[in-house]
Amino acid sequence: MEKARENLQLTQQESEAVSQLSVPSHLPNVDSSFYEHFCLRGIRVDRVEPGVIVCSFRVPPRLIDKTGKLATGAIINFVDEVGGAVAHVEGLPVAANVSVDMSISFHSTAHADDELEITSKLLGRKGGYTGTVVVLRNKATGELIAEGRHSLFGRHASKM
Template identity: 70%
Template sequence: MEKAKELLQVTPEESQSLSQHLPPLTPNSNFCFYEQFILRGIHVDRVEPGLVVCTFKVPPRFTDRTGKLANGSIANLVDELGGAVAHTEGFHMNVSVDMSISCLSTAHVNDELEITSRLLGRKGGYSGTIVTLRNKATGELIAEGRHSLFGRHASKM
């Protein structure tokens, strides 16, 4: 348990580094911590029915202590972009049911990634998506995630 606590301990340098990237939250802010921390930096390149293609330059806050893109960051990108491609305008957001992610390579700080999210299909309120993360410079596949979502849609009655 002590080893786990030691590994999770944030150094003063790490704390200072993170605080430099985020504006302070105030009671009257029009943004939330999540939007500022996670979604900032994702550039949408193309949107078509069932397809979203984005570019993302890996910031230091998305990496582990070795400077590699953290697995949790990959999971978050799969969740956000899988949910985005499955969203239907005018309906409530879907909730994640299941995610399966294969991490095949690594990315580092300032690597530019191309993230492609595709809708595999929809049956009732259930949707399936696949999200791929590739190094834009080399074309190397970093990770592939399958994401299942459910959303209750308005009745046809």
């Protein structure tokens, strides 16, 4: 328990940095929320094909943990967001699907300014369920950072 408490303590520098954050509110007619601005800013879509999305992302210092590595929460976020994007059904709201299961294998890590390639593939659909796989690689070395399987559910209108 003591080890967990130590890991959660902020240094003076971290405390000052947090106190200086400007957090814009999410208001009607505002294009992005704090979450989108903080976590998703910088993702570039390189290629879109039926069932495949390939993105690039340069790891910013804001997503680095205390050990100097890309935070595991950021990796989980990429699996959720990019996996959800490839599962999107044209003509339905983006929020039409909800995540019901994610399984992520962490193979390596990334550091600030590493360029990542994030590839999401649609595995299939059955009823309201959709399965995707998301792979994060270091773009320069090809090293596998993480691989995630993502299941989503959406109640889609019948086409009949």
